[in-house]
Amino acid sequence: MSSRSEVSRRVISDKYRPVYEGDMPAILEGLSGGLSGTSDIVTEYEQALAAWFNSRHAVAVSSGAAAISVALGALGVKPGDEVVLTPTCPLCTVYPVMSAGAKPVFVDTRPHGFGVDLTDLAKVITPRTKAIIDIPMWGYPTEVDELQAVARGRSIPLILDLAHSHGSKLHGKHLSHYADLSCFSTHERKPLATGEGGFILADNLDLADRCRSYSRFGNLNGKDFGLNYKLAALSACLGRSRLEHLERQIEARRRNAHHLVSRITHPKVSEKQIIADSSPNYYFLNLSLSFRDNRKFIDYLDENGIPSDIKRYGCRCLYEFPTVAVYARKCPNGERLLNSMTTIPIHPDLKEDDLGYIVELINDYSED
Numbered sequence: 001m002s003s004r005s006e007v008s009r010r011v012i013s014d015k016y017r018p019v020y021e022g023d024m025p026a027i028l029e030g031l032s033g034g035l036s037g038t039s040d041i042v043t044e045y046e047q048a049l050a051a052w053f054n055s056r057h058a059v060a061v062s063s064g065a066a067a068i069s070v071a072l073g074a075l076g077v078k079p080g081d082e083v084v085l086t087p088t089c090p091l092c093t094v095y096p097v098m099s100a101g102a103k104p105v106f107v108d109t110r111p112h113g114f115g116v117d118l119t120d121l122a123k124v125i126t127p128r129t130k131a132i133i134d135i136p137m138w139g140y141p142t143e144v145d146e147l148q149a150v151a152r153g154r155s156i157p158l159i160l161d162l163a164h165s166h167g168s169k170l171h172g173k174h175l176s177h178y179a180d181l182s183c184f185s186t187h188e189r190k191p192l193a194t195g196e197g198g199f200i201l202a203d204n205l206d207l208a209d210r211c212r213s214y215s216r217f218g219n220l221n222g223k224d225f226g227l228n229y230k231l232a233a234l235s236a237c238l239g240r241s242r243l244e245h246l247e248r249q250i251e252a253r254r255r256n257a258h259h260l261v262s263r264i265t266h267p268k269v270s271e272k273q274i275i276a277d278s279s280p281n282y283y284f285l286n287l288s289l290s291f292r293d294n295r296k297f298i299d300y301l302d303e304n305g306i307p308s309d310i311k312r313y314g315c316r317c318l319y320e321f322p323t324v325a326v327y328a329r330k331c332p333n334g335e336r337l338l339n340s341m342t343t344i345p346i347h348p349d350l351k352e353d354d355l356g357y358i359v360e361l362i363n364d365y366s367e368d
């Protein structure tokens with residue numbers, strides 16, 4: 001890392017917080033309508049979401065974690081039930097499972113990606129399995145078409161945690177097309193940002209209705225159980241207005257990713273495998289690393305101002321965290337995957353200089 005003297009250190013932010021011209025008018029319009037989660041603007045936002053994702057139904061909720069809780073509630077997941085999921089996701093996905101009283105059962109990922117390994121899946125399914133959750137990470141599509149076929153064959157509902165995978169596609173279709181219920185977040189860090197917030201997509205009307213009911217105290221009818229997971233109207237205003245910018249944002253991310261990937265020449269660094277006929281939304285660029293010590297490379301980038309989600313969140317398989325350890329089931333592919341990768345910010349605020357800096361730092365790296 002000596003030939004870098006002509007490039008001065010910079011700090012690449014992993015935060016993307018655009019403010020759009022339409023934000024204020026949208027919020028002001030919202031202020032003149034109802035502010036609650038049952039106001040008309042929320043319904044309009046849901047319709048806009050369904051249209052954007054080419055889904056039949058959308059239910060707005062208060063967070064990505066709420067979306068998972070509501071999905072599990074709508075599917076009738078009860079204490080003692082089992083929910084199968086990959087361990088290579090954030091704690092945000094497994095906590096709602098534990099909160100429902102269900103037992104998280106970890107299934108390994110495929111060797112080169114975050115999708116459920118179907119051979120391992122066959123080993124963990126039991127009569128108590130009430131749902132399977134697949135979690136594509138950093139916007140890279142997983143083999144959800146194959147997983148859907150298996151889940152259907154077993155009559156087990158498939159939930160996708162697409163919290164940050166807005167716009168990621170497989171065979172030209174949004175990933176949500178392949179699931180019974182798809183859960184999204186609109187937390188400030190995600191591609192569609194409303195501060196806090198989330199939504200669920202479903203093609204099946206009965207399932208969508210059950211999600212809506214569950215998120216509204218079962219509509220207080222005293223027959224159906226539910227809690228309050230509604231999205232506030234002002235967040236819906238922002239979401240509806242910002243949805244118009246989402247496609248352009250994803251295109252800019254794809255351009256940045258292409259710019260970087262086509263210039264990285266380091267033999268031990270390459271983009272993580274993209275499955276056939278799919279397009280990531282490039283929430284973050286994923287790089288596969290084959291250094292003797294990958295951690296050192298991640299630290300080197302971090303010291304030079306390029307943050308990694310792997311370092312920021314201490315990413316490891318979920319059962320390695322104390323709060324989840326009781327559910328440990330070793331997943332060697334998942335462990336290897338997380339230990340041999342890093343993430344690079346590629347949001348639209350990055351300028352060509354920033355991208356050049358990232359490329360130069362990576363290509364200059366040598367292991368001592």
Ligand SMILES: *Cc1c(COP(=O)(O)O)cnc(C)c1O
Pocket residue numbers: 063064065066089090092093135161162163164185186187196197198
């Ligand atoms: C962000 C995220 C969540 C949680 O979303 P919140 O809106 O913060 O509750 C869940 N799963 C994944 C994969 C996420 O990235």
